[in-house]
Amino acid sequence: MPIELSSTELSLAEQLSQHAKDACALVGLKCEKCEPKHFYLTVHRYYGRVQGMTAEVDRCIDWCLSKGKTTFTALRFGNWCVKKAQWDKEGQIQKAEKEKLQSGTAYQKADYERRFTMQR
16 A cells, blocks of 8 residues: 655655755755655654654754764665654653652652662
8 A cells, every 4th residue: 555645744755855955065965865755754654753853854964974974865864763753752751750750659759869860
């Protein structure tokens, strides 16, 4: 069954493509396979799960520069979105755990203090 994108998702893919091309030109990175069709699958999978995809393109380009990469591709951005979704999920789990420990029993509150004051 073929993937059908909504008009919003198609528009976002076009915006991501143009933004990636502009940002790469600005910093001197080659932008390969960055046509809107290359972003379709990523947008379809992560629309609504990764907030601020345009900002994530910038972060991905910054990462490419920091690692000495010479080329930005839509595939690289897709892999970035996989990691971003994973990081967001881990952050939500950690936040829920902190809230549970803060509002729990005296033992849980003491455990919270022990675990999270040592991390700082």
